[in-house]
Amino acid sequence: MTGPLEAGLRSVDARQIVREALAGRGVGQRALDDVLTVVAELVTNAFRHAGGVTGFRVRPLPDAVAIEVSDASSVLPRSPGTPVSAPGGFGWLLVTKLARRTEIRSGRDGKTITAYLPLAAPAT
Template identity: 75%
Template sequence: MPGTSRSKAGLRCGDARQVAREALSARGVGERLLDDVLTVVAELVSNAIRHAGGVTGFSVRCLPDAVAVEVSDASPVLPRSPGTPVEVPGGFGWLVVNRLAARTEISADHSGKTITAYVPLTGDARGA
């Protein structure tokens, strides 16, 4: 399932979801996978907006075994899991992303980070 969908920097969550929906619907992706990808898109984009000053790059790519959702922002601060540290709220979106994705990759440097989440085309990454 080759193909790429890219969007401009500074996009909002609803716009990112629409780009992803159009790209995946055109390829005949099933509703369950579409829902999972749209959830990952929403979590990564909203986290970039909320915690990192906004999105600087976004793409959705169809690979042979997964849909890759890639979101970049200008903050080098890495996502964290809930309760780390316990007095700081949040982290639940990152938990959701890692629950739906078979794997996630983060590349970061002083100018920001890029998070790529791979949502599997078949099987169920949940509970893995």
């Protein structure tokens, strides 16, 4: 999927879009599970903390996939290391652990979080 999708996208729909975008690419189950976990966290957080998804894009790359989720809030995710006594914050920690890297672009209309996840097993 190369273009942004409509607002109101649900986590289950986003995960299906990712499955279809990665079908036939030889993605292992563990890598796929990691990607789907990140998609679910980013989409759920957009609803929980920012009023919903305003854009969603899947960009397959040669050895990775970029997942972009936009919302209308300029509030940044809580950084990893949030105290355990504070509610929430664990989803973003999970995203940053599973993704090779994350980028956040913030502007007047909200923010876009892009998570880059590897699709091939790391060389040992």
